Amino acid sequence: MPKKIGFLSFGHYRDVPGARVGTAGASLRDSVELAVAAEEAGFDGAWVRVHHFDQSLAAPFPLLAAMAARTTTLDVGTGVVDLRYENPLYMAEEAAAVDLLSNGRLQLGISRGSPEPAADGQAVFGYTLGENETWAENTRARASLFRRAISGQPVAHSQPALSRGLAPDLAVQPQSPGLPDRIWWGAASYDSGLWTARSGMNLLSSTLLLADDGRPFHVQQADQVRDYRKAYAECGHAGSGLSAVTRSAFPITTDADRRYFGLRNESQEGVGVIDGLAARSGPTFAGAPEQVARQLAADDAVTEADYVLFALPSQLGVDYNAHLMRNIADVARELGWKD
DSSP states (O other): OOOEEEEEEOOOOOOSTTOSSOSHHHHHHHHHHHHHHHHHHTOSEEEEOOOSSSSSOOOHHHHHHHHHHTOSSOEEEEEEEEGGGOOHHHHHHHHHHHHHHTTSOEEEEEESOOOOSOSSHHHHTTOOOOTTOOHHHHHHHHHHHHHHHHTTOOOBOOHHHHHTTOOOOBOOSOOOTTGGGGEEEEEOSHHHHHHHHHHTOEEEEOSEESOOOSSOHHHHHHHHHHHHHHHHHHTTOSSOOOEEEEEEEEEOOSHHHHHHHTTOOTTOOEEEEETTEEEEEOOEEEESHHHHHHHHHTOHHHHHOSEEEEEOOGGGOHHHHHHHHHHHHHHHHHTTSOO
16 A cells, blocks of 8 residues: 655754764754655655754754755655744744745644753743643644634734724735645644544654553554544544654665664563653664565554654764665565555
C-alpha cells in the first residue's frame, strides 16, 4: 500500500572537537541540504523538530522557506511547533507565506509542546497562564485562533467597523488556500488523539505515548491511530484525516552503518515517567535491509499510518544521512510503499 515517507530531524549541533555539525549555522545549512538529498532519494517530506533554549532547531519558518526554495515536490513540515511560544496571528502570516512560497507543500505540525530545558521559557517570551488555566487549555485556544486566521476568518477591526461596534472585518494576510487541510496536531496520548479527530486536524502521533498498559508501543499507537480515524469519520469532517508516525530505522549496508548502529537492540522499548505520567517509546530497527523491512511490515502503527517519518541522526552530517535516506527509500520500495 502506498505511503508517504519523510525524515524528521532535531538539527542538533555541538561546538566540540570532532563535531560534524558544530554551529547553528552549520545545522541550518545542513538541514537545507538534507531536504535536497531527501527529494533526490525519493522521499516525500522533510520535517524538523522545534525546541527552544537548546542547541537544535528553534525558528522553523525561515528554514522551511529555504528548504522549499531548493526543492520542487518535497513537503516541508514541523513535528512540532510549540504553541506555548507562539503568537497565533503572527504564526498564521508566517505559515501562509511559507505555503505560498512552496506552492502548497507546508505540512505544519503544532501542539502544546514537550518537556524542555527552560523552567520559565514561556514567561521570558512574554506568555503566561491565566488564573487556573493550564497550558493544554491555553495552547488549544491558540490553535483555534490560528486555524480561524489561516481559514480567512476576520480577526481584527477596521476603523469604521470598530467605531460602529461591528464584528471584526479584517483577516490576516497573506492567505494560502489549502493550508487549513495540512495542519497536524502532535498527540502523545489516546485522549489527545480523539480531540485531534474532533477538531478536524491531521494526527501526528508522538514519538512517545503518555500511557503504558504493558503492550508493545506499536500496538498501543495503532489503537490511537485507528480510533482517531474512526472518530474523525464520525464527526463528519470534509475529507479524510491523515495520520503520521515516526520510527528510527537503520538499514545496515556498509561498515560505517555497522559501526554506528550494528549494536542497537531492536526489541528494547523506552519506558519511563514524563510529567508524572507513564510513558513508552518505540524501539530502534537496525539490521540488514530485508530485516528492517520485516520489522516495519510487522509494526501495526506503521501499517495504519498514512505518513511514516524516519528520525535522522543529523549530527552525522549530510553525506551519511543522504546514504541513509537512499537505504530507507530502497526498503520503502521493497515494502511496496513507493514505485
